[in-house]
Amino acid sequence: MSSNATPAESTVTVSDADLSEAANGILEQFPDDLDGDLPSAEEVASRLDQMTNQYKVPLDEARRAAVSHYRDVFGLEYDDLEFPGQSAGDITLASVDQDEQWVDVTVKVVELWEPTHDSIDQVGLIGDESGRLKFTKWAKAELLTLEEGRVYKLSNVITSEYKGRYSINLNSRSNIEAVDGDIDVGADVEDVQLSAPMVAIQSGSGLIKRCPDEDCTRVLQNGRCSEHGDVEGEFDLRIKAVFDDGETVQYAIFDREATEAIGGITLEEAKEMAMDALDTSVVEDALIDALVGRYYSVEGPIVGRYLLVNEAEQLG
Amino acid sequence: MSESNPESTSSSTDTENNDSDRQGRQVAKRAFAAEINDATHVFKQSDEERAPNFALLPSGEVANRYFLVGTVTEVNDVGNEDEYLQARVVDPTGTMFVYAGEYQPQAAAFLSSLEPPAYVAVTAKPSTFESEGETYVSLRPESITRVDDETRDRWVAETIERTEARLDAFPGSDSEFVAMSRKQYGDSLDLDTYREAVADAREDLGLGVDHRSDGSESENTVENQHEGDDATLDEDGAPEEEAFDESEVAAAVANAELED
Ligand SMILES: [Zn+2]
Numbered sequence: 001m002s003s004n005a006t007p008a009e010s011t012v013t014v015s016d017a018d019l020s021e022a023a024n025g026i027l028e029q030f031p032d033d034l035d036g037d038l039p040s041a042e043e044v045a046s047r048l049d050q051m052t053n054q055y056k057v058p059l060d061e062a063r064r065a066a067v068s069h070y071r072d073v074f075g076l077e078y079d080d081l082e083f084p085g086q087s088a089g090d091i092t093l094a095s096v097d098q099d100e101q102w103v104d105v106t107v108k109v110v111e112l113w114e115p116t117h118d119s120i121d122q123v124g125l126i127g128d129e130s131g132r133l134k135f136t137k138w139a140k141a142e143l144l145t146l147e148e149g150r151v152y153k154l155s156n157v158i159t160s161e162y163k164g165r166y167s168i169n170l171n172s173r174s175n176i177e178a179v180d181g182d183i184d185v186g187a188d189v190e191d192v193q194l195s196a197p198m199v200a201i202q203s204g205s206g207l208i209k210r211c212p213d214e215d216c217t218r219v220l221q222n223g224r225c226s227e228h229g230d231v232e233g234e235f236d237l238r239i240k241a242v243f244d245d246g247e248t249v250q251y252a253i254f255d256r257e258a259t260e261a262i263g264g265i266t267l268e269e270a271k272e273m274a275m276d277a278l279d280t281s282v283v284e285d286a287l288i289d290a291l292v293g294r295y296y297s298v299e300g301p302i303v304g305r306y307l308l309v310n311e312a313e314q315l316g
Numbered sequence: 317m318s319e320s321n322p323e324s325t326s327s328s329t330d331t332e333n334n335d336s337d338r339q340g341r342q343v344a345k346r347a348f349a350a351e352i353n354d355a356t357h358v359f360k361q362s363d364e365e366r367a368p369n370f371a372l373l374p375s376g377e378v379a380n381r382y383f384l385v386g387t388v389t390e391v392n393d394v395g396n397e398d399e400y401l402q403a404r405v406v407d408p409t410g411t412m413f414v415y416a417g418e419y420q421p422q423a424a425a426f427l428s429s430l431e432p433p434a435y436v437a438v439t440a441k442p443s444t445f446e447s448e449g450e451t452y453v454s455l456r457p458e459s460i461t462r463v464d465d466e467t468r469d470r471w472v473a474e475t476i477e478r479t480e481a482r483l484d485a486f487p488g489s490d491s492e493f494v495a496m497s498r499k500q501y502g503d504s505l506d507l508d509t510y511r512e513a514v515a516d517a518r519e520d521l522g523l524g525v526d527h528r529s530d531g532s533e534s535e536n537t538v539e540n541q542h543e544g545d546d547a548t549l550d551e552d553g554a555p556e557e558e559a560f561d562e563s564e565v566a567a568a569v570a571n572a573e574l575e576d
Binding site: 245249289 | 341342343344345346383385422436437438439458459460461462463466467470471474478
């Protein structure tokens with residue numbers, strides 16, 4: 001390439017290998033889901049070649065100018081770009097201690113929760129051997145659907161901090177890659193234990209139905225999944241509880257296992273109850289009668305607003 | 317409610333941003349009947365129509381809701397046409413009145429089938445009504461469940477702790493609610509009443525007065541006040557309750573529903 005350049009007064013030339021590496025580096029900064037095709041690496045390299053070897057622009061400046069050019073072409077904001085240089089690379093969840101840091105993590109999806117907003121595609125809890133964190137996958141990122149219990153390498157995800165608690169965000173710059181194998185998810189570093197009466201059980205507790213789509217599992221409202229419409233739901237048990245010690249309020253979620261343990265009722269029994277009454281709400285009512293107003297010791301990680309109950313015991 | 321809560325705006329990644337029900341849920345305060353029934357000043361902290369009501373506890377805190385455990389001794393239908401149930405809920409210091417009508421179907425169903433005496437746990441919102449020139453506190457249940465004596469004792473112990481903490485903090489406090497209590501309740505404010513209530517609660521649990529942090533002093537205080545306060549303490553007595561105009565009670569309480 002340098003052969004056809006204007007004869008240089010300077011002897012500085014940039015090799016084809018360096019140009020190619022720089023070109024690929026630039027392309028990686030752009031999201032994969034652009035409205036329009038990304039230029040090829042050759043095109044970018046040729047642009048860099050022109051600036052460096054023909055117009056004597058230092059490579060760094062040529063790189064900056066090329067990024068700026070393609071940003072204009074695709075109508076992207078500076079913030080839409082990835083800067084691999086800022087990424088902390090592979091880290092463990094427990095070591096997350098900065099807001100807005102780009103990281104790569106290899107994690108198991110511990111739990112998926114129902115998204116509370118259309119802009120959220122999936123939300124839940126991910127874990128590795130070091131601990132657990134909440135994650136949010138934004139709908140506009142259009143990423144692979146995560147499944148509970150599976151292991152993934154999540155690259156270019158960004159940390160976020162709220163009230164001293166960290167979470168992981170997956171956006172359009174992030175990548176998801178399914179990984180074989182399992183992870184023994186560690187106890188959360190943020191496990192808390194509290195003793196307080198349960199003052200309320202919120203609606204949406206008891207016998208619920210989830211979307212049967214294995215990539216979805218949203219809780220159905222009146223037989224409808226917000227994503228998949230009318231579906232034949234699959235039964236599940238949970239409790240959304242409010243604990244209140246007179247000074248602070250703590251929301252908690254009991255999953256099926258925790259609900260069966262504290263409520264003294266199995267999913268099968270709950271289904272029979274509902275069948276007899278021709279109404280699923282009898283299960284929620286029974287749980288309210290059996291549980292609200294008593295004091296408990298509960299333990300689990302706090303994720304967002306919720307304590308995810310691992311252990312619960314009524315205090316006699 | 318969410319407007320006044322700093323949590324609701326501070327994070328764009330908070331997934332529950334739009335959940336105003338859970339946002340800023342008010343803590344359920346612990347207080348004994350002796351104090352709850354004296355917390356007759358109910359106010360809003362903002363002009364917003366949907367702003368929550370707060371009852372001003374004489375000990376200098378506010379309560380949008382209470383969590384309490386007591387013994388239901390009696391349930392009466394005080395409504396005119398529609399059922400309006402009044403439950404007498406007794407703790408070691410006095411009697412509270414819990415009302416449940418058509419807007420509290422679960423509580424009403426629970427109370428109508430309850431056979432007193434029974435221990436119950438109640439999460440309730442306070443409001444007041446006037447009858448023959450007096451202001452009375454009524455409690456509107458959000459939930460009411462049957463519990464055992466151990467839960468009841470645990471609540472009494474917890475409420476002793478919370479009440480003492482408020483009373484201990486009162487004298488030197490610059491809290492706006494302590495100032496408000498002094499202003500609102502003025503001459504009728506007698507915190508010794510609640511010290512005495514705490515002493516009664518301790519006795520109920522079989523605890524000595526010396527469990528208090530400043531035990532030696534409290535023993536004297538309790539002795540000294542005992543005689544003078546008998547009249548006010550005895551709120552459980554028949555006279556005031558008989559003075560209720562039951563339809564007025566039902567109407568006043570029903571109106572309070574609509575405020576929330
Ligand atoms: Zn679905």
